[in-house]
Amino acid sequence: MSATLAPTAPETRSGLVQAASEVGVIWLGLFALGAGFGVLVTSHGLPWWLAPVISASMFAGSVEFLLIGMFATATPVATIAVTTFLVNSRHLFYGLTFPLHRVRGRLARAYSVFALCDEAYAILTTKDPDALSSSRITWTQFGLHASWAGGALAGGLLGGLIPDLPGLDFILTALFVVLAIDAYRDRPDRVTLGLAALAAAVALLVAPGSMLLVAMAVFTVTLLIRHHRSRHA
Amino acid sequence: MPEPGYLALALGVAVAITVSLRALPFLLKKPIEGSALLADLGRWMPLGAIGILAVYCVARIDFAAAAHGVPQVAAIAATAAVHLWRRNALLSIITGTAVCVALSLVLG
Secondary structure, three states, X not given: OHHHHOOOHHHHHHHHHHHHHHHHHHHHHHHHHHHHHHHHHHHOOOOOOHHHHHHHHOOOHHHHHHHHXXXXXXXXXXXXXXXXXXXXXXXXHHOXXXXXXXXXXXXXXXXXXXXXXXXXXXXXXXXXXXXXXXHHHHHHHHHHHHHHHHHHHHHHHHHHHOOOOOOOOHHHHHHHHHHHHHHHHHOOOHHHHHHHHHHHHHHXXXXXXXXXXXXXXXXXXXXXXXXXXXXXX | OXXXXXXXXXXXXXXXXXXXXXXXXXXXXXXXXXXXXXXHHHHHHHHHHHXXXXXXXXXXXXXXXXXXXXXXXXXXXXXXXXXXXXXXXXXXXXXXHHHHHHHHHXXX
């Protein structure tokens, strides 16, 4: 892993430093949320080691919280499969525009796809792709991944010893608010923002339980129509 | 505790589905690589997707809770205000989260 994740020493250091200075606070936040997940795992009567194992192998926060309850009650695997598919289907849209072409090395690229969570997509697609180095991308993702799994390990082991600070999960809301402002300032595209707002409203009305999936699907359809119309205008 | 065999199978299936969903678009877009469509999606999609994620976070606020969502709404206002003012992502995120935690402790 190290050979492809770390192409050259200087680039690696600057990639790590860039990633840490940019999103280090998000890593801390994910560690805290991961700890909350670890506590939840043991409170369901499941072994502590399951928390880091799930978080390291899956790295998809929202569905993990759902699956814990299902694992604990030995829910049929088919139900688990359908739930995972529905909750994570929104990821089908991320790969279309994620700057994977900036990642060098097969192993690093495979890792980058594996670790393509909401936060990684939002953080990395709002940057100019040409300014993103391979190591900055992989370090950003590895930092998110390691923080989440490390937090789960700490929460699983220490359980109730970890104080529960209410409101700490706001850190991800803050991240998306900041990134949305940055993305708009970068490219003040009111049509896109309007279409996204429309898609979100439709999804909240029609399918509040699968809001992200429905909103992303509706939004993508509106973009396809917009593309088609702009070509034939 | 459920059987280890069940846990391994259930987790394995969930991981396989998640990884497939993340990998599939990279394979599907190969035929339209370099097309005007993909260029347009690349220009439009990130802003919209992040906007949708932000709306999702707002929609998840529990207005029926003890604090009636006041900490979250105040924290979103604080995050946006500080970010528009100073343009420093770190400062905005820390300020917003601090506001949310403080108000949650006071009102919760």
